[in-house]
Amino acid sequence: MVCAMQNYDITQFKNPLFTVDSVLFTVVENTLKVLMVKRANDPYARRWGLPGGFVDVDKDDDTDMTARRKLAEKTGLSPRYLEQLQIFSGINRDPRGFSVTSAYSALVAHQSVETHIETVEQAKWISLNELSSLPVAFDHKHIIDIAHKRLQQKALYSMVPVYCCPEQFTVGQLKNVIETIIEKSIQRKSLMRRIESSDMFELVDEKVHSGGRSAQLYKTKKDVSMTHFERNLSV
Amino acid sequence: MVCAMQNYDITQFKNPLFTVDSVLFTVVENTLKVLMVKRANDPYARRWGLPGGFVDVDKDDDTDMTARRKLAEKTGLSPRYLEQLQIFSGINRDPRGFSVTSAYSALVAHQSVETHIETVEQAKWISLNELSSLPVAFDHKHIIDIAHKRLQQKALYSMVPVYCCPEQFTVGQLKNVIETIIEKSIQRKSLMRRIESSDMFELVDEKVHSGGRSAQLYKTKKDVSMTHFERNLSV
DNA sequence: GGAATAGTGTCTTTAAGACAATATTTT
DNA sequence: AAAATATTGTCTTAAAGACACTATTCC
Numbered sequence: 327m328v329c330a331m332q333n334y335d336i337t338q339f340k341n342p343l344f345t346v347d348s349v350l351f352t353v354v355e356n357t358l359k360v361l362m363v364k365r366a367n368d369p370y371a372r373r374w375g376l377p378g379g380f381v382d383v384d385k386d387d388d389t390d391m392t393a394r395r396k397l398a399e400k401t402g403l404s405p406r407y408l409e410q411l412q413i414f415s416g417i418n419r420d421p422r423g424f425s426v427t428s429a430y431s432a433l434v435a436h437q438s439v440e441t442h443i444e445t446v447e448q449a450k451w452i453s454l455n456e457l458s459s460l461p462v463a464f465d466h467k468h469i470i471d472i473a474h475k476r477l478q479q480k481a482l483y484s485m486v487p488v489y490c491c492p493e494q495f496t497v498g499q500l501k502n503v504i505e506t507i508i509e510k511s512i513q514r515k516s517l518m519r520r521i522e523s524s525d526m527f528e529l530v531d532e533k534v535h536s537g538g539r540s541a542q543l544y545k546t547k548k549d550v551s552m553t554h555f556e557r558n559l560s561v
Numbered sequence: 562m563v564c565a566m567q568n569y570d571i572t573q574f575k576n577p578l579f580t581v582d583s584v585l586f587t588v589v590e591n592t593l594k595v596l597m598v599k600r601a602n603d604p605y606a607r608r609w610g611l612p613g614g615f616v617d618v619d620k621d622d623d624t625d626m627t628a629r630r631k632l633a634e635k636t637g638l639s640p641r642y643l644e645q646l647q648i649f650s651g652i653n654r655d656p657r658g659f660s661v662t663s664a665y666s667a668l669v670a671h672q673s674v675e676t677h678i679e680t681v682e683q684a685k686w687i688s689l690n691e692l693s694s695l696p697v698a699f700d701h702k703h704i705i706d707i708a709h710k711r712l713q714q715k716a717l718y719s720m721v722p723v724y725c726c727p728e729q730f731t732v733g734q735l736k737n738v739i740e741t742i743i744e745k746s747i748q749r750k751s752l753m754r755r756i757e758s759s760d761m762f763e764l765v766d767e768k769v770h771s772g773g774r775s776a777q778l779y780k781t782k783k784d785v786s787m788t789h790f791e792r793n794l795s796v
Numbered sequence: 797g798g799a800a801t802a803g804t805g806t807c808t809t810t811a812a813g814a815c816a817a818t819a820t821t822t823t
Numbered sequence: 824a825a826a827a828t829a830t831t832g833t834c835t836t837a838a839a840g841a842c843a844c845t846a847t848t849c850c
Contacts, residue, residue, distance in 0.1 A: 340615075340616075340617075340618050341576050341577075341578065341579055341615070341616075342576075342579055342616050342618060343576065344576050344577055344579050344661060380575075380576070381575075381576075381577050381650075381659065381661075382575075383575050383577060383652065383658065383659040386652075386659075387651060387652050388650045388651040388652070389648065389650040389661060390650075410647050410648060412645050412647075413624065413645060413648055413663050415616075415623045415624040415625075415663075416622060416623040417618065417621075417622050417623070423618065424616065424618040424621070426579060426616075426624065426663070428648050428650075428661070496802085497802075497803085498801075498802075512840095513839075513840055513841075513842095514802085514803080515803090515804085515805095515839085515840080515841085515842090516838085516839055516840070518803075518804090519838080519839080520839095523838090533847095535801090535847090535848060535849080536800095536801075537799085537800050537801060537848085537849075538799080538800040538801025538802065538847075538848060538849080539800080539801050539802045539803080539846060539847035539848055539849095540801090540802080540847065540848065541801075541802055541803090542802080542803085555838090556792060556793045556795075556837090556838080557791060557792045557793070557811090557837090557838060557839070558791045558792070558839095559839075559840095560791075560810095560839070560840070731829085732829075732830085733828075733829075747813095748812075748813055748814070748815095749829085749830085750812085750813080750814085750815090750830090750831085750832095751811085751812055751813070753830075753831090754811075754812080755811095755812095758811090768820095770820090770821060770822080770828090771827095771828075772821085772822075772826085772827050772828060773820075773821060773822075773826080773827035773828025773829065774819060774820035774821050774822095774827080774828050774829045774830080775820065775821065775828090775829080776828075776829060776830095777829080777830090790811090791810090791811080792810090792811060792812070792838090793812095794812075794813095795812070795813070795837095
């Protein structure tokens with residue numbers, strides 16, 4: 327089985343199947359949800375799976391772009407946070423043979439996407455709870471589990487969860503998002519100290535009210551990088 | 562350019578080139594070194610590069626096994642620590658086209674490998690210092706840099722550097738390894754507290770001397786998992 | 797005023813840093 | 824005994840936890 331091909335290379339021929347998949351999280355009403363899409367094709371046609379697909383070497387400069395392109399194609403949105411998680415590989419994870427997926431972890435504020443997604447029949451936000459009793463394609467349930475654990479860790483030592491908040495947010499909103507992610511409550515005081523010491527945020531000249539005293543709005547400063555704290559919040 | 566092939570799939574045809582490369586570190590005489598191999602083939606023939614190569618779908622269950630197999634083939638050794646770093650991908654990193662490498666980070670004690678490597682003409686331990694002024698294949702210098710930074714982080718919140726120590730080690734040896742990795746000195750007291758509280762190690766009924774008072778030997782307990790501390794050592 | 801949520805003050809706790817003091821071994 | 828390295832004791836420091844107290848807004 328040999329075919330004429332430019333720069334033919336036997337190793338390339340048996341190259342594993344390579345895909346990119348994203349675990350896109352959002353927090354809505356104290357629930358952590360993941361964006362799932364209904365698979366159109368085999369394998370696992372009509373099951374829920376992570377949004378992703380093959381690299382298009384003509385369109386994508388790198389796999390980050392693949393992840394973003396696939397999210398945009400399937401949901402019309404571009405997450406503010408997107409980061410490599412890890413690869414998952416193996417001889418048995420795809421019936422077509424040895425396959426590798428580069429999994430990404432991404433966050434969006436539900437406020438910024440609600441309209442988009444409702445209209446897409448094939449995409450749905452599913453809570454981690456529902457997911458546990460749902461058949462899911464490939465090892466995607468495992469990938470989501472790993473992504474969740476990693477996100478929980480990051481929530482303890484960084485401000486990453488802020489990407490589940492809208493551009494302007496209150497301490498209360500951020501506290502809620504963090505608590506939803508880590509499934510524990512935290513001290514508001516500790517969070518405020520971190521907001522202050524990270525120097526990542528600035529006050530917005532406006533307050534917002536929701537049932538009690540108005541809350542100060544914050545937004546992320548321009549071009550700041552994510553602060554990593556020296557200590558975790560307590561478990 | 563179509564050829565008859567079982568389960569032919571257009572996407573698979575343009576699959577990116579996928580390789581696995583390892584950054585294998587060791588510490589010898591207060592210097593952090595990386596194992597480099599002289600490339601036999603183009604691209605970058607005769608340059609130093611990371612040990613790695615293509616997945617062999619007939620031999621490898623997953624990419625971890627690819628990484629181990631390649632290290633064994635090129636150096637005859639099997640590191641006690643091997644972990645995914647991240648993937649590096651892009652249209653320009655390999656002249657043959659869009660390529661993806663899954664980089665691994667690995668550690669060995671130099672004591673356990675000295676004999677092996679000396680005999681292999683094509684493999685060499687190179688210090689990070691030497692490396693900076695050496696032409697290196699692909700983006701491997703960048704990969705090493707990222708691996709180094711990640712290892713430095715891990716040294717601050719985990720006991721991962723023990724894998725650069727022999728099976729039985731003293732606090733002094735571990736302290737040296739850590740300090741070499743992070744390029745800072747640490748408090749012996751803090752390290753001893755961590756050895757104690759991690760509960761990962763047990764005393765060996767033996768001491769070893771080196772110029773002063775004999776030092777207690779420790780070894781890793783059976784089947785312990787790596788402890789992650791809640792706090793970093795100070796920077 | 798009461799309920800609800802936001803924000804501050806401050807004392808406690810935890811684990812690391814600093815470093816002096818003690819212990820052991822070789823020369 | 825002096826030098827060198829190992830180990831312990833203990834006080835300080837930094838940042839999180841706990842939680843009471845004050846502030847603001849709506850009803």
